[in-house]
Amino acid sequence: MSADDRRFEVLRAIVSDYVATREPVGSKSLAERHQLGVSPATIRNDMAALEDEGYIAQPHTSAGRIPTDKGYRLFVDRLSQVKPMSVGERRAIHAFLSQAVDLDDVLRRAVRSLAQLTHQVAVVQYPTLTRSHVRHVEVVTLDRRRLLLVVITDTGRVEQRTVDLGDDVEVDDEMVTRLRALFAAHAVGRRLPEAADAVAELARTTDPSLRPVVEPAVAALLGSLVEQHEERLVLSGTSHITGAWADQPETLRGVLEALDEQVTLLKLMAALESPDAVRVSIGQEIADENLASSALVSAGYGTGTMVMGGVAVVGPTRMDYPGTMAAVRAVARYVGEIVAGR
Structure with missing residues (x-):
């Protein structure tokens, strides 16, 4: 040696x-x-x-x-392999996530599992809308002056918007059928940014007789297609913070502020390039003074080479890196399989 x-x-x-x-x-x-x-x-x-x-x-x-x-950093870089999780642990994670009833439930279960496995703060990112495709747009008549738009993405996300047409407009079944066909032709199958551009053109190019219905409906639909930053992350395990940073109490306030603001976490998630790679950011590498005594272990989830979102654990630099990396990678893989299959 x-x-x-x-x-x-x-x-x-x-x-x-x-x-x-x-x-x-x-x-x-x-x-x-x-x-x-x-x-x-x-x-x-x-x-x-x-x-x-x-x-x-x-x-x-x-x-x-x-x-x-x-x-x-040297220790993490020279890990010959990530400590594998036991068969029982992997089965338990998969069984727990498989019971989820919808996308929100998948992410809530994922972040809770990760926090319990690592005894740290766990973070899961909603599927990034800019990488999602529109699977279906439904138009439902609530009454003669109100419509309900339902947008479903290929990542399982469901957005609903109510359209108020105003006192001067009354909608009939023919209008709803035509509106549904327009949205299907211009939005379905496209990535959300492209669908938004195509739908925005409808208000200008559509038949004038349908424009009083199309214009408010397009405005509502665009609200569903635009990224919703305020609901991008789900956190769990914040109760672990006090114990994890017990020997560094002066850092607690900064850590809590960083978790609350989420800006740094979102930037680090945005840098994830592959669903298979685990990324470790340590101390000053995070470029946020509030997290200068912290480490973030993250991995993307998705299908093939496409990253739909990210999974991460935030803890003190003094953490079990091999175990945390294994847990993050396992949860990310299961979330990717479930979300891609929906």
Whole structure:
């Protein structure tokens, strides 16, 4: 074993012990707890080298060492494989998610499972509407002056809008049939941004006799096709925050603000490029001072190479990275299979 490989084994042991105990790790405890195959003196020398290179730090004089963000980064990058979940765990996740009755229920169950598996804050993103296709547009008569529009996407999302036509317009069955045909021709089968552009043209190009109905209906339909940022994320496990950051109470307020505002989380989700890849962002890599002492483990879900949305866990940098990465990847895969199959 080379000196570099041996030092990485020492770093791996420090990460493991610090995650488990939350206490700085000394060379004596490393020699006692881990079969590193070298003397305590060699371990001390390796720890000194790791500290010089910025992978570990000494928080207090005469204390042991703790991993730095750089140390966690090296540890994550050199994981030979993500710790697999047990067959029982995978079956339990799949069975729980499969019982969902609709898209909202799928995401609620997914985020709850992830929070319970990792004991951290879990986040699931609604399928990104810009990547969704319109599967169906239904037009229903509520009364002579009101319509109900129902838009269903290929990701299982259902949007409803009521159309008030005003006192000067009365709708009949023929108008509803024509309106339904127009929306089917211009919206169904298209990605939402393209459907919005096509539908917007209807108010200008449609038969003047139908325009008093088409114009308000188009306005309502566009409201369904435009991205709804305020409902993009579902969170669970916020009760874990106090315990997870118990040794860093000064960071709690910032973490809560970041989770509440969601802007950083959405940016990180938007960077996900493949349903199969797990991404780990650590400390300053997140580019948000409120999350400077945090890590985010995320994965996209979807079908084939298309990412529909993201799944993530937010916790302190001192987290069980192998276990968290396995849980995030498993939940993301199941959510992708269920959403793509709807």
